Amino acid sequence: MLLELKHLRKDFGGLRAVDDVSLNVPEGAIIGLIGPNGSGKSTLINLIAGTIDLTAGQVIFAGEDISGLSADAVFHKGIARGYQEPTLYFKMTVLDNLLLPVKGQRGERPWYAPRWSTWQREERAHALAAMEVLRQVQLLPYYDTLASDLSGGQMKLLEIARALMGAPKLLLLDEPTAGVAPKLAYDIFRQIARLRDDHGITLLIVEHRLEILFDFVDYVYVMHLGNLLAGGSAAEISDHATVREVYFGD
Amino acid sequence: MINIDIGATAIAILTLFGIYSLMAISLNLEYGIAGVPNFGQALFVSIGAYTAGITYTRVLPLLAGLESVHPCGPTMGQALQLRSEIMAAQPLAGFINLGLTFLIAAIVSGAVGFAVSYVTLRLKEEWFLALVLLVGGETVRIVVRGADDFICSHNGISGVAQPFYFLRDPHSSSLLFMLLCLALALVAYVYSQRLAHSPYGRMLKGLRENEDVTRGLGKGISLARAQIMLIGSAIAAVGGVLFALNTGFVNTNDYVVNLTLDIWVMVVLGGIGNNRGALLGAALIAILDRFTQVGAIALNMSGSEIEFNYVRFIAFGLILLLMLRYRPTGLLPESRLTTNAHDVVRRAIGASNQPPTPSRHRDGGHPKHQGGGAMRET
Ligand SMILES: Nc1ncnc2c1ncn2[C@@H]1O[C@H](COP(=O)(O)OP(=O)(O)O)[C@@H](O)[C@H]1O
Ligand SMILES: [Mg+2]
Numbered sequence: 001m002l003l004e005l006k007h008l009r010k011d012f013g014g015l016r017a018v019d020d021v022s023l024n025v026p027e028g029a030i031i032g033l034i035g036p037n038g039s040g041k042s043t044l045i046n047l048i049a050g051t052i053d054l055t056a057g058q059v060i061f062a063g064e065d066i067s068g069l070s071a072d073a074v075f076h077k078g079i080a081r082g083y084q085e086p087t088l089y090f091k092m093t094v095l096d097n098l099l100l101p102v103k104g105q106r107g108e109r110p111w112y113a114p115r116w117s118t119w120q121r122e123e124r125a126h127a128l129a130a131m132e133v134l135r136q137v138q139l140l141p142y143y144d145t146l147a148s149d150l151s152g153g154q155m156k157l158l159e160i161a162r163a164l165m166g167a168p169k170l171l172l173l174d175e176p177t178a179g180v181a182p183k184l185a186y187d188i189f190r191q192i193a194r195l196r197d198d199h200g201i202t203l204l205i206v207e208h209r210l211e212i213l214f215d216f217v218d219y220v221y222v223m224h225l226g227n228l229l230a231g232g233s234a235a236e237i238s239d240h241a242t243v244r245e246v247y248f249g250d
Numbered sequence: 251m252i253n254i255d256i257g258a259t260a261i262a263i264l265t266l267f268g269i270y271s272l273m274a275i276s277l278n279l280e281y282g283i284a285g286v287p288n289f290g291q292a293l294f295v296s297i298g299a300y301t302a303g304i305t306y307t308r309v310l311p312l313l314a315g316l317e318s319v320h321p322c323g324p325t326m327g328q329a330l331q332l333r334s335e336i337m338a339a340q341p342l343a344g345f346i347n348l349g350l351t352f353l354i355a356a357i358v359s360g361a362v363g364f365a366v367s368y369v370t371l372r373l374k375e376e377w378f379l380a381l382v383l384l385v386g387g388e389t390v391r392i393v394v395r396g397a398d399d400f401i402c403s404h405n406g407i408s409g410v411a412q413p414f415y416f417l418r419d420p421h422s423s424s425l426l427f428m429l430l431c432l433a434l435a436l437v438a439y440v441y442s443q444r445l446a447h448s449p450y451g452r453m454l455k456g457l458r459e460n461e462d463v464t465r466g467l468g469k470g471i472s473l474a475r476a477q478i479m480l481i482g483s484a485i486a487a488v489g490g491v492l493f494a495l496n497t498g499f500v501n502t503n504d505y506v507v508n509l510t511l512d513i514w515v516m517v518v519l520g521g522i523g524n525n526r527g528a529l530l531g532a533a534l535i536a537i538l539d540r541f542t543q544v545g546a547i548a549l550n551m552s553g554s555e556i557e558f559n560y561v562r563f564i565a566f567g568l569i570l571l572l573m574l575r576y577r578p579t580g581l582l583p584e585s586r587l588t589t590n591a592h593d594v595v596r597r598a599i600g601a602s603n604q605p606p607t608p609s610r611h612r613d614g615g616h617p618k619h620q621g622g623g624a625m626r627e628t
Contacts, residue, residue, distance in 0.1 A: 051462065051466060144592055
């Protein structure tokens, strides 16, 4: 199991946003996480990524307990994430957005930074790698564009591409198609599926567009009011009586 | 009326420009590029000045093989005499002392900058650090002023010698000192340009724009910021050493919050995040400073009651307000130039059979898109 959550809990003051959630994400899988607004999906993503501190429970990643690690340490363990709202470096170019997360850059150490010759070769290799990623998500023509000048769909793709540059084993995506036109949403999911197929990246995806999500996932978890309500294949979840009741309102 | 010696005035302004440049570049690295609001610049400058105050009165005699004389109180005249003799007769001792002063000042100031910011940034956000530095700077100043033996408490310490004193010609020695200040400013400028346009600079700009995301992308942000505070504080202290050498004495009253404000005006005026802007801001303030000084003397001689310092405050306050209101990026906005990566990609695209890419000058203007329409929404 690549990721195991054990009795995860998060309280915001008196509000229990995530309540005793345990779930598993096997290596190489695409796992969906759905639930009505406010059911705690984003909070769960934040807990796994170390963006916020957990109240109780454990996060086990690749057999190692990573509960309580800071977000930068979690990233170095091999977990990258996207955000519900696009959170790019809007004042930087598309290319710089991709280069920033590359791990272990020599030129990021102040001692080497002013001595360009010590890191320019490395930077060149990173730039070429970034170029390939950009080509994949069809953003290469925009490498020199400010991220703020991209369209909504391109921003979502750039965020995914940026996360990829950290060479993650697990990618957490929070509504990767939020605010994107339906046709493009499907495109984005095809790109996401390729991450697993071509790069072996495991995915945990929060998504509202079930009709698209269900075409791509191996397994779906359903959250409701902070609890894990159900888990099953896309077909099982579509037919699940309680899920239909809380989620689709019928 | 006042006689203005053009040559001497030019030297004075250029000397001040070099010194201010170091301070402005320091703040530009810290705030302009890394987004750390250092409201304690005066503290780091003063560390340089205090260091000079101590080395020139305590270390210099030892370097010359003589016994030092207590520089405060009744023996002050004797100490000054001793200093002058050494500086005139043993220039080598003077230069070694100067090198030591720079070294100690940079190390102490850098260590303080690193330690204070690393500890506070791990606890709280950057505005808490700003407050700590603001209050800390003033506290240190008051403590130093109260300490009798350190730099002679409120009297200040005299005897910080101009390094080219041995020439015995005020004109050429101040000319050489000006060149020293300009040379150090140039070194700091080139260094900070190279730093800003490196992956480290990119990470700092990332931190400035979005701290949480940058942490989420694996960057140890407290360390990165503490490191830039180390670098910036060391540069500020070098500026402080030169400041003390230029005035010839060290008094705690020179290192109040006003100095911090002056440096902020330079950076906000010149261009936040642009090292060239820092230089421009330093130049403008150096010129303005000279004019206000001359103006103050003129006012004084004409028997006016107006305290010219207040006019200066008002002018600086106005500059800050107007800039923040009408031109928040400063006179020279930050450039987008980063590392060699963009050139690498441009060449790689040019070499392959890709359709032409949108090209444009990288330093400004908005890109014009062409091609790649498949992923664009309408
Ligand atoms: N930082 C926070 N402080 C307080 N309450 C929060 C915070 N983040 C989320 N919540 C609350 O936790 C609950 C779950 O929110 P969230 O995880 O964003 O839900 P979802 O992503 O499923 O829509 C909501 O009631 C929300 O208001
Ligand atoms: Mg959400």
